[in-house]
Every structure is written in C-alpha cells, then in structure tokens.
Amino acid sequence: MEPFRPALKPGQKHAIVIGGGFGGLAAAKRLSRSPGLLRVSLIDQRNHHLFQPLLYQVATAGLNPSDIAVPIRTQFSEEPEVSVHLGRVENIDLEQKFVEGKGGVRIAYDYLIVATGAQHSYFGKEGWEDFAPGLKTVEQATEIRRRVLSAFEAAENEPDPTEQHALLNFVIVGGGPTGVELAGAIADLARTVLVKDFRRINPADARVTLIEAGPRVLAAFDEDLSHQAATDLGSLGVEVRVDQRVDNIDANGVRFGNEFIPSRSVFWAAGVTANVVTRTLGVPVDRAGRVMVEPDLSIPGHPEAFVIGDAAHLEIDGQLVPGLAPAAIQEGRLAADNILALTSGAATQTFRYVDKGTMATIGKHKAIGQRGRMKLHGYIAWVAWLFVHVFLLTGFKNRVQVFLEWTWSYLFSRRGARLITTRDWHTHAPAAGTLRTPTDSSPGLRAAERDEVLA
Amino acid sequence: MEPFRPALKPGQKHAIVIGGGFGGLAAAKRLSRSPGLLRVSLIDQRNHHLFQPLLYQVATAGLNPSDIAVPIRTQFSEEPEVSVHLGRVENIDLEQKFVEGKGGVRIAYDYLIVATGAQHSYFGKEGWEDFAPGLKTVEQATEIRRRVLSAFEAAENEPDPTEQHALLNFVIVGGGPTGVELAGAIADLARTVLVKDFRRINPADARVTLIEAGPRVLAAFDEDLSHQAATDLGSLGVEVRVDQRVDNIDANGVRFGNEFIPSRSVFWAAGVTANVVTRTLGVPVDRAGRVMVEPDLSIPGHPEAFVIGDAAHLEIDGQLVPGLAPAAIQEGRLAADNILALTSGAATQTFRYVDKGTMATIGKHKAIGQRGRMKLHGYIAWVAWLFVHVFLLTGFKNRVQVFLEWTWSYLFSRRGARLITTRDWHTHAPAAGTLRTPTDSSPGLRAAERDEVLA
Structure with missing residues (x-):
C-alpha cells in the first residue's frame, strides 16, 4: 500500500518528528519557524511531554503528575504547520521514507527526526x-x-x-x-x-x-x-x-x-536502552541500541534522516555526548536547522555540544552540581538546582505550581500528593488495602503494641 | 477465633468508624475530643479522603486528583487516640460486636459508626x-x-x-x-x-x-x-x-x-446504592441498601451501633435526609456525641438536620443554588459556589491550589491536568494511542482535509 502523504502546499515538504521529549519538542518548535516550507507531523505514543528530571518527585508524592507533564498538543496551538499525532511508530523504512504504526499504517516523509529516547533495560532479565x-x-x-x-x-x-x-x-x-x-x-x-x-x-x-x-x-x-x-x-x-x-x-x-x-x-x-524502534532502521547501533550518527546527526547514507537525544550515539573528541536534556535540546535544534538548510540547498552543520552542566539532588536540602571545572555541593547546590529546575520547566503555570508545592513541603515537611490509587477503576475492584490486625500476631508484637498504647 | 481487641487503658472503650468520607471523618474527629475515654480505629479501604463534589473537575482535567484528596492519616497526626487502618470491611457482626475483613480478620468494638457511603448501581446491568x-x-x-x-x-x-x-x-x-x-x-x-x-x-x-x-x-x-x-x-x-x-x-x-x-x-x-456491607448487618434496609436508622442514628436494637451519611435512611417529618456532605457531617458529629453520651451513661440525642443548602454548577460561569426558600442562579450563584467549595475543601494547601488552578483556567481557558495515563505501567505496555492516518480514509474526508490544509 502506498504510504499516506499529507496534503502539502506547492513546494512544501513533509517532516516527521518521532517523540515529544526534550529533543523532539525542540526540533519541532525550530522546524515550525520556517513558515510555508515545511509541514511538520510530531508523533508520540503519549499525549504529554514529561519533565523527566523531576519524575522522582512524583514517585515520592512530592509533585503531581500534571505538575511535570504538559500536553504536547498545547505546545503547538499557535503553530498551524505542526500537527500532533498520538500513536506509536513501530517501524521506520529509510529507503522508502515512511514510518509505520501498528496495523501497517504508513506515513511518508521527506525529512525525519528520530527522537524516541530511552527506556529501561533489565539486561535480559x-x-x-x-x-x-x-x-x-x-x-x-x-x-x-x-x-x-x-x-x-x-x-x-x-x-x-x-x-x-x-x-x-x-x-x-x-x-x-x-x-x-x-x-x-x-x-x-x-x-x-x-x-x-x-x-x-x-x-x-x-x-x-x-x-x-x-x-x-x-x-x-x-x-x-x-x-x-x-x-x-x-x-x-x-x-x-x-x-x-x-x-x-x-x-x-x-x-x-x-x-x-x-x-x-x-x-x-x-540500565537504559534506546527505544526498540531504532533497531528497525537497519543501520549500525551501539550496545544500548543508539544509532551511530554522523557529526551532523544524520543517519549514515541518509542525509534527510536524523537521530537525536538518547536514541543517538555521537562522540566528540572521544567523549560521548551525554544523555541529558540540554544535550537533547541542542541536538533537536541542530537537526531542525540542518533540515531547514537542506530545504534551501545549503550544507548541514556539525553538532557542537555546549556543556550546560549537570546536577543531582540528595534528599531535601543538598545537591551536587558540576559544569566544566566549576563544582558545587551542599545547600548552595540545592538552591541552584531548585532555580534551574523551576525555570527549565515547560510552561509558566507549572513553574508557579511546582514552586508552591516545594515551598509548602519545605516549610511544613508535607507532601501534596500522598495518594494511593489502584489500577482498576471498577466499582467492585479489589481495595487498595487488606484489613490486617494484630489478631494473628506473634505474642511479642502484641505485647510491644500494648506497651506502646499504655505508654 | 476470638476477635482482636486493641490494648486499652483502664476504663477505655474501643470505637470503630468504618469509612473516611465526610461523615466518618467528622465522627472520628469528634470522638477524638474525649481524651482517655475512647480509643478510635478508623478503617477505610483507601488511604485518602476525597472531596467528592469536585470529582467531576478531575474527570475533565481541571484539577489534579491530589487537589481534592488528602491522606486520612494526616488528618489525625495530632490525635494519638485515633489509629487509621487501610483495609476493607466485608462483614459486620452486630451481635458479637466485631467487624470482619478479607480472610476472616476480626476486630471487636464497643461502639460502631458505619459510614461506608454509596457506590454506583447499574440496576442489575x-x-x-x-x-x-x-x-x-x-x-x-x-x-x-x-x-x-x-x-x-x-x-x-x-x-x-x-x-x-x-x-x-x-x-x-x-x-x-x-x-x-x-x-x-x-x-x-x-x-x-x-x-x-x-x-x-x-x-x-x-x-x-x-x-x-x-x-x-x-x-x-x-x-x-x-x-x-x-x-x-x-x-x-x-x-x-x-x-x-x-x-x-x-x-x-x-x-x-x-x-x-x-x-x-x-x-x-x-444510580447509587449503599455500600454492600450494610446488607451484612441483618437489619432492615431500604431499596438502595440504606439502613433504616432510629432518630438518634442508631441501628434498631443496637444502641451502640450507628449508621450515618449515604449508608443511612432517616426521614424527618416525612422528608428523607439528603445524601449531601453537610448532612453526613452533621450525622457524623451527632453519632459521635451519642457515643460520648453512652460512655457517661447519658441519653442519646435525636438527629436534627440543618439544611445548609445545595448547589450545582453548569459549565464554567453558571450555577444554581437553593437553601430553604433562598434561591440563586447564574453568575452570582457560580461565584457563591466557588467560595463555598474552596472553603469547604479539607486542608489549607488544597484550598490555595484549587483556587490557583481555577483562576488560571478561568483567565486562560486552560486545564492543568490534561494527562492521558494508561493502567499498565510496564515498559512494554501497549501505548495510549494507535497510529492512524487518513490513509484508509474515505475520499470525502481526504478532500475535506486537503481543503483545510490548503485554505
């Protein structure tokens, strides 16, 4: 079956971006700056962009999921050339230039950016x-x-x-x-x-x-x-x-x-590994499934197709570009710029990584940070981490909310999202908890409990 | 097997409250006011109290779940006589005075408040x-x-x-x-x-x-x-x-x-029906499974056991006490007061319903409200609704957050929680969306789409 090709204006080309993470979002934003030249389809299997560096705070009841997740669609409300599609790409054909979803649905592209990121790997277990x-x-x-x-x-x-x-x-x-x-x-x-x-x-x-x-x-x-x-x-x-x-x-x-x-x-x-779709490309990947890209982020032999972020393997001066949000964003922008260059017949540029530094928090009041030779640790690093992360959060409202949540939890040692939810929503679904009592307890514990109560 | 009885101080009695909704929470709070006299166990199958009147806003992406849900446990941080248990009560024995969970676990009580609320009924379908x-x-x-x-x-x-x-x-x-x-x-x-x-x-x-x-x-x-x-x-x-x-x-x-x-x-x-546990009591219930309670909210023949809120059927002057949060709260307080009266040998009081009125919103800017003969509708009713609901929300932080969410959504027509999540969290779980394209579309729609794109 002939792959579907969206209706284009005369002279317009179709670019597909797979993945709405940091890299894919940056790429689609940059591509949308060329009015008229490109129609852009951004495909993601989820409806939201996720600020992954703060996901651990959701896991520990500090933040709500929607504090760190924004609908991909709203990011492009003002860019009519960008359509957002909820769906999972299962196969990419670099020769015939189409992406394929479940059930064999095919969409043709002129330019492609693969920004499918990484997932967990259990090393075969x-x-x-x-x-x-x-x-x-x-x-x-x-x-x-x-x-x-x-x-x-x-x-x-x-x-x-x-x-x-x-x-x-x-x-x-x-x-x-x-x-x-x-x-x-x-x-x-x-x-x-x-x-x-x-x-x-x-x-x-x-x-x-x-x-x-x-x-x-x-x-x-x-x-x-x-x-x-x-x-x-x-x-x-x-x-x-x-x-x-x-x-x-x-x-x-x-x-x-x-x-x-x-x-x-x-x-x-x-462990992480690149999303499995990179292995359908039929091009060399590293052990983690990342595509070995050219210095301009294109796939060897396919100058119109680019791989960025955690899906790409690129070494600069023998150093692997790290799997960090700033690196993915920089790659996304360069891949988009290179596509724009190709549409006007210009040469593509080589990727240069600007190290924005990296940070990690340890508990509530400490962090470490490093940028080139500059190093930070302790409370001051934590404050720096706080500012950097609040400001990097996509969308003004989330910033305000996350800041409020954090201020609250900092001042009162509370967490706003202590919610146990189950996966089954049916009326007669099993309850979250099973009633247990010290009825069946060892005498030791019952005595201990009695002591506690009588204390 | 002998039901478990928690360790009590001399002269202390054990009260069980089943359900952490509006009624159960109010009852346990009131019971905890009698230091020393009672040990209180609050049992709920969920870890959170839910502000149900705003649940429709979660369903339509306006609020986060945790904006309207607070851990039951935190409500009793300062009340050491109250223990909170996550678990589901499946059976109540009024004769032998114990409640029973899955697997036959039994806990004895001296006083009981059943506040198990209502669930959906599909009328046999x-x-x-x-x-x-x-x-x-x-x-x-x-x-x-x-x-x-x-x-x-x-x-x-x-x-x-x-x-x-x-x-x-x-x-x-x-x-x-x-x-x-x-x-x-x-x-x-x-x-x-x-x-x-x-x-x-x-x-x-x-x-x-x-x-x-x-x-x-x-x-x-x-x-x-x-x-x-x-x-x-x-x-x-x-x-x-x-x-x-x-x-x-x-x-x-x-x-x-x-x-x-x-x-x-x-x-x-x-349709709603009382939680199924009311049917294990062996006492008369109405068609919706609500227990026909005495004027003091006790179960006929069991002066030490009370039923409140959506689990109770009480008519005052031929009028059924409505299934509203204020009614449940008033009943919870009276049932607790009646238990406190029983502990000191005093007589129980008859329930008197104070009508706090009722409201419903219609879309974003309209509502209707009624309290006795006072009626409101339109924008002014909506503003009243907003204030009432923000102030009724349990917990100061939630109030601030909900107010912010609403102000935001009011000013910018945005919703903060447009998140599609799936039930399966596994790495290889099916994606939220299946990629579809107009590939398999009728020619009519493709033409329509082309027109739209070319317009």
Whole structure:
C-alpha cells in the first residue's frame, strides 16, 4: 500500500518528528519557524511531554503528575504547520521514507527526526520488572508511589515482625542520578513526612539501600563530588553499596553477592536502552541500541534522516555526548536547522555540544552540581538546582505550581500528593488495602503494641 | 477465633468508624475530643479522603486528583487516640460486636459508626460499567479523563467520518448534580479549552447528551431552578433529554426509547446504592441498601451501633435526609456525641438536620443554588459556589491550589491536568494511542482535509 502523504502546499515538504521529549519538542518548535516550507507531523505514543528530571518527585508524592507533564498538543496551538499525532511508530523504512504504526499504517516523509529516547533495560532479565519497576513514565512514577505508600500502610497493619521489616526495606538498584534522587527522596519521606502519622510503626525505621554495580555513585561526576554525594546519602540514612551486582530480584527481595535483602519495594534505576524502534532502521547501533550518527546527526547514507537525544550515539573528541536534556535540546535544534538548510540547498552543520552542566539532588536540602571545572555541593547546590529546575520547566503555570508545592513541603515537611490509587477503576475492584490486625500476631508484637498504647 | 481487641487503658472503650468520607471523618474527629475515654480505629479501604463534589473537575482535567484528596492519616497526626487502618470491611457482626475483613480478620468494638457511603448501581446491568464508568473514586475520575481526552485524540486521527462522529459523541446518563456538572464541564472543555489544539477536527463539534429518566434534571431543586439549569445546559451545547430510560449500553453506544447514539464515551451518573456491607448487618434496609436508622442514628436494637451519611435512611417529618456532605457531617458529629453520651451513661440525642443548602454548577460561569426558600442562579450563584467549595475543601494547601488552578483556567481557558495515563505501567505496555492516518480514509474526508490544509 502506498504510504499516506499529507496534503502539502506547492513546494512544501513533509517532516516527521518521532517523540515529544526534550529533543523532539525542540526540533519541532525550530522546524515550525520556517513558515510555508515545511509541514511538520510530531508523533508520540503519549499525549504529554514529561519533565523527566523531576519524575522522582512524583514517585515520592512530592509533585503531581500534571505538575511535570504538559500536553504536547498545547505546545503547538499557535503553530498551524505542526500537527500532533498520538500513536506509536513501530517501524521506520529509510529507503522508502515512511514510518509505520501498528496495523501497517504508513506515513511518508521527506525529512525525519528520530527522537524516541530511552527506556529501561533489565539486561535480559525482563521478568524482574514486576518486582522492580523503573522510573521513566508517569505510570511508573505513580506505581512506585503506590508501592512506597502502601508499604508503610501494610507495615502498620502487619502482625508478623519479619514481614514488617521486609515491608520497611526499600532497595534502589542503580546509583546514577535517578537512583540517588529516588533513594534520597524515599529516605526523606520516611524520616520527615510520614513520621508523625503512624501509631504502630516508626516510619523512620525504614531502611533504604542503594545498590550500584560500579565503584561509586553518580559516576558521571568528578570523584570528589561523587564521594560527597555518598556521604550526604549516608547522613540521610541511605545505605550505599557499591561494586555490587544484583543476582536476582523476586517477590521476596533482592539477592546480590552473598547478601539478601528481603523487600517488597525494589525499584530499578540501573540500565537504559534506546527505544526498540531504532533497531528497525537497519543501520549500525551501539550496545544500548543508539544509532551511530554522523557529526551532523544524520543517519549514515541518509542525509534527510536524523537521530537525536538518547536514541543517538555521537562522540566528540572521544567523549560521548551525554544523555541529558540540554544535550537533547541542542541536538533537536541542530537537526531542525540542518533540515531547514537542506530545504534551501545549503550544507548541514556539525553538532557542537555546549556543556550546560549537570546536577543531582540528595534528599531535601543538598545537591551536587558540576559544569566544566566549576563544582558545587551542599545547600548552595540545592538552591541552584531548585532555580534551574523551576525555570527549565515547560510552561509558566507549572513553574508557579511546582514552586508552591516545594515551598509548602519545605516549610511544613508535607507532601501534596500522598495518594494511593489502584489500577482498576471498577466499582467492585479489589481495595487498595487488606484489613490486617494484630489478631494473628506473634505474642511479642502484641505485647510491644500494648506497651506502646499504655505508654 | 476470638476477635482482636486493641490494648486499652483502664476504663477505655474501643470505637470503630468504618469509612473516611465526610461523615466518618467528622465522627472520628469528634470522638477524638474525649481524651482517655475512647480509643478510635478508623478503617477505610483507601488511604485518602476525597472531596467528592469536585470529582467531576478531575474527570475533565481541571484539577489534579491530589487537589481534592488528602491522606486520612494526616488528618489525625495530632490525635494519638485515633489509629487509621487501610483495609476493607466485608462483614459486620452486630451481635458479637466485631467487624470482619478479607480472610476472616476480626476486630471487636464497643461502639460502631458505619459510614461506608454509596457506590454506583447499574440496576442489575453491571455489564454496562465497562462502557459507562461512574464517578465515585479517583480511579474512575482519571479513567473518565483518559476516555474523554483520548476520544478527541482518536477523532483527530480517525479517517472514517462515521467513526469520527461517534468519537465526538459524549453521553452522560443521569441528570442529578454529578451528571449535570460532568456534562457541562465536558461541553466547556471541548468548546473553550481544546478548541485551538486540533488540526483536523473541531473539538467544538463535540456533541454532549444528558439523558435523564425523570421529567427534569436536578430534581432535588425547585422546578424553576431546574428549568433554568436545563436552559443553561442548552446554551452550553448540552442536549438534555428527559423522560428517557436507557435500554442498553455497549461498545457501540447508547440505546434509549427509539433512539441510538453511537458513542465511545458514555458516563454513568444515574444510580447509587449503599455500600454492600450494610446488607451484612441483618437489619432492615431500604431499596438502595440504606439502613433504616432510629432518630438518634442508631441501628434498631443496637444502641451502640450507628449508621450515618449515604449508608443511612432517616426521614424527618416525612422528608428523607439528603445524601449531601453537610448532612453526613452533621450525622457524623451527632453519632459521635451519642457515643460520648453512652460512655457517661447519658441519653442519646435525636438527629436534627440543618439544611445548609445545595448547589450545582453548569459549565464554567453558571450555577444554581437553593437553601430553604433562598434561591440563586447564574453568575452570582457560580461565584457563591466557588467560595463555598474552596472553603469547604479539607486542608489549607488544597484550598490555595484549587483556587490557583481555577483562576488560571478561568483567565486562560486552560486545564492543568490534561494527562492521558494508561493502567499498565510496564515498559512494554501497549501505548495510549494507535497510529492512524487518513490513509484508509474515505475520499470525502481526504478532500475535506486537503481543503483545510490548503485554505
């Protein structure tokens, strides 16, 4: 079947951008600046752009999903040349120049930007995902939130001390920024937010363990900052275990080395891989599925097709361009500029990465930051992080709201989104909690509880 | 097995409150005022108290779930005599005085308040629920939001004009406050919020139909207000169909009388019934499962057990106490006061209902309100509604946030929570959207689209 080609004005070309993340959004915005020359179709499998660096705050009840998610569509309300399509691209044909969705629907392009980003990889152990969700989507964030909050609720009701301890063990696998921020935020949630609200357990007894395969956490930072981060995590009560490879994760807990941590709340921040669609291109990819792009971000042999962001592998002076939002945005803009150059017969430009620096928070009041040789840590880094992130948030309203949420939580140690929701919305769906009582408890715990009550 | 009885101080009694809605929360708060005399266990199957009157705003992307939901636990941070338990009560034994959860867990009480509220009833057609979710829980609200927003997305991508029209048909069954508010909010969403964001469809073409079995909408209000509401709905573009009984709802649409409306978005606001647990009491209930209570809200023959709110049936001077939040709160307080009276050997009091009035919004700028003989309608009623609801919201922060959300949406015709989320959080879960193109479209629509593009 002939691929569909949207109606074009005379002389107009059709550009498809796949993916509405930082890179894809920047690319489509830039492409829309050329009135008349291009019609742009932005395709994403979700209706919203997500400010991923703050997703850990949704997972720990600090922010609402919609505080960090905006409809992609509203970003282009004023750009009539850009149409937004909700859908998933499953295949790309670089030779015949079309993208293909489920059921064989095909759309032809003249220019293409692949900005499909990354997803979690369990290194072939996909079965671990049920017991250790990752943190890439809104759904995963609310699932983690549900598990974290439910664990404290279940522990409060749990008569068996062994199971109660397991319920209060939180394990995060992967010591990159996501793992560190999630571990810090869970520790902080337990120690400062939940601490007053329970009667039988002390939420501050929660044990948070961060497991990292490499020799240090936050390996993308300089060694001194990375050690500073590990120290700060320790003072928050997070146990940092480096040089540890996870052997197994199941319903009982996590096994690594000679150790086993019984846990009902394991979270995955260990590995990412490019979205599977890059493997349909039939061009060389690296081990993580990222396309080996030319210096102008185009696909070798296909000057009209570009790959950007976490889907692209580009080395500059032997250094891989990092998987950070600023890099994706810069690549998105350059890929769009190169398409605009091609439409006017000009030469494309080589990508040059401007290092905007990188930051990570550790709990509520500390962070580390690095930009070239400039380094920051502690409270001042946290304040810098706050400003940078509030200002980077897409959309004025979200900024105000996130700022309010944070001010509130900072002043009162509360979290605004402590909501346990279930996946089934039906009237007779199973409830979030099962009624447990110390009825079936060991005598020890009952005595302890009686003491507490009589105290 | 002997029911579990929590450890009590000498002379202390154990009161159980089932349900953390308006009534249950008010009752537990009041019970906690008697330091030492009572230990209180508040049991709810969810971790949050929900401000249900604003749930329709979550369903239509105006508010975040957590704007109208607060953890029940935090309401009792400062009341050590109150423990909060996440769990579902499945059975109540009035003779032996215990409540029973799943798996046979039993907890003994000396005093009981049943505040289990109402849920949707499909009048024996439970199979309709899949095609017509109701609006009682956060999960149902986000499911409706997902369906509404996805319908516009699917219509934008839909090549077949018949299916496209079906996707833009929204049908609400039930003309009470929930149905009216939901219908008005969907019409408003389509006409003022989404209208700029689509290229192929005009969201303002959405057809919203409200089907009511009785002779008029909002039958709890005086006839003139009810007609005013119908007129206001009409000017918002909502088609109001009274005296119509729904014969069938399935994946294709809704059949009523001799008519059929093809629709992918049918919502249920027609019937409620008391939570099923009231039927385990073995005492007389009305047709909706509500317990026929004594004038002091106790269960006949069981002076230590009370039923309040939507779970109770009480007539005063031949008038049923209405299923409204203020009534539930007043009943909760009286039931608690009566328990406190019983602990000191005093006589219980008869419930007297103070009518605080009732209101309903119609779209963004209109409302009707009635309190005794005082009636309001139009813009002034809407402003009154706004103030009343912002101030009734539990928790100061939520008030500020909801007020900000509304100011924002009022000034800019935006909605803050236009988020389509799916139920499955797994990495390889099916995407929210399926890529469709006009490839398979009828020639008519393709031509129409070309005209639009070339215009």
